[in-house]
Amino acid sequence: MAINTARLQILIEEFLKPVVKKVDEEAFYAEDYLIALGKEGFFQSNEKAQEQMLLDELLVVQETAKVCMTTAFCVWCHLAALTYLRNSQNAYLQKMMLPQFENGQLLGATGLSNPMKYYADLEKLQLSAQEVEGGYIVNGVLPAVSNLGEQHWFGAIAAVGGREVMFLVSTKQENLQLQPKTHFIGVNGSATYACRFTNVFIPQQQIISEDARSFCNLIRPIFIFYQIALGLGVMEAVVEGIDKVKAKQNGCNEFLQVQAAQVKNQREWLLENLQQLVLENRIALEPIVELRLATVYETLSAVQANMIHHGAQGYVAGSVPSRKLREAYFFANLTPTVRQLEKMKIQFVK
Structure with missing residues (x-):
């Protein structure tokens, strides 16, 4: 069943249009709009064919971008995180975390700008990890991750030995520091932060993939x-x-x-x-x-x-x-x- 486009327009009128100038000029983050999309079922994948889910979510981003591309970019960040969870083989992430991301209880971010450039031979990988009992210890700095806040999680990739591991991390994770970045000519309302990892422990249940390179190709x-x-x-x-x-x-x-x-x-x-x-x-x-x-x-x-x-x-x-x-x-x-x-x-x- 396709999404209710009339309801989508109502949410845009109620939660987005009134704050567009604040987003652009005051770095306002339209978090309530993203939460409303989740509560209203616009991120649900249950009982949807893959093609219908993709076309529905494509429309959500498009209609949002028509009014405010900064906020549409935040929606895209959340959809990127959903894509990680939907394709992970980690049962905990799929059963316990994914439903909360799809219903708006939690919001997600991508965190893969640097790794995507790394896999294209454009940059060095900024995070490194050490495997320990029950998970990994991660260190390094991601220069910019967008769509972050109190109830937010993001994907990240770290080098460990001769491979890379991909994981989901909470903004509240111990030893993770966030520094806001708003000195842009636009998209200041994208809730973008530099993220510093200092011996951040990532438990096994938050591992998206032990083979990050293959997962990114997917x-x-x-x-x-x-x-x-x-x-x-x-x-x-x-x-x-x-x-x-x-x-x-x-x-x-x-x-x-x-x-x-x-x-x-x-x-x-x-x-x-x-x-x-x-x-x-x-x-x-x-x-x-x-x-x-x-x-x-x-x-x-x-x-x-x-x-x-x-x-x-x-x-x-x-x-x-x-x-x-x-x-x-x-x-x-x-x-x-x-x-x-x-x-x-x-x-x-x-």
Whole structure:
């Protein structure tokens, strides 16, 4: 059974739209909106076919991003954590933790920005672990993990011997220190923190996978799949934004090269191709990377057009077009970033 889109819009109207400016300008974290999504069943996977679950959650991210991509990014963080738990072979995580993540009692984060870059030969792994009785002792610093708070958990990966282990860690874990990071031109309301591990004990029941590399290969396509909805939501907002000012200065906007119809057509093409991959059970890395990369460039083009259509109005501090512009640039730099995606694309050809 598909999600109740009317109910989703009610939650957006009640919990998200009133705080969008606070999210953008005051680093406000729209936690209540994420909790409401969970309570209302928008993260439930029980009795859902895989394809229906993916399409439903894709829509949640997209509709959220249309209003506030920063909060949609937080939704994506939570879905990334859900993906880890749904695919883990750890019975405790699946039976005890997953239901709380799906019903909004707990919220999740990804913590895999550095490991994903590590597996792409872009960075060194920042966390190391030592195996001890009953689990692992972890040390190191993750520079930035988003969507964190009091009742939050996040996935992380640490090197141990000649392999890597992936685990779930609570923000309340003993010896874990969180330092807020808000000096961004956008997405300050994403509840982003630097996370320092100093002899943090991770019990065996919190281990997602003893073979993190293989596990990441499994979940990476879905991890990236959900991101595409961020750009699609922003593009949809741009279509509406350009339409609103089409009569500006006696309709001279009609002479601009990029129009709302063009953005709409490109967005629909991307969405249709993404949906087709789901329906054909082809959520594989290569086609997903290609669509993710195409969505980045189309989103950047769309927000630039939106700024030009709005003229001076778009350059006013706090304007919607300027926020969409900054959101799009964050989308381009979200792991996997444009440069990483371009590298991956070349590797596929080879």
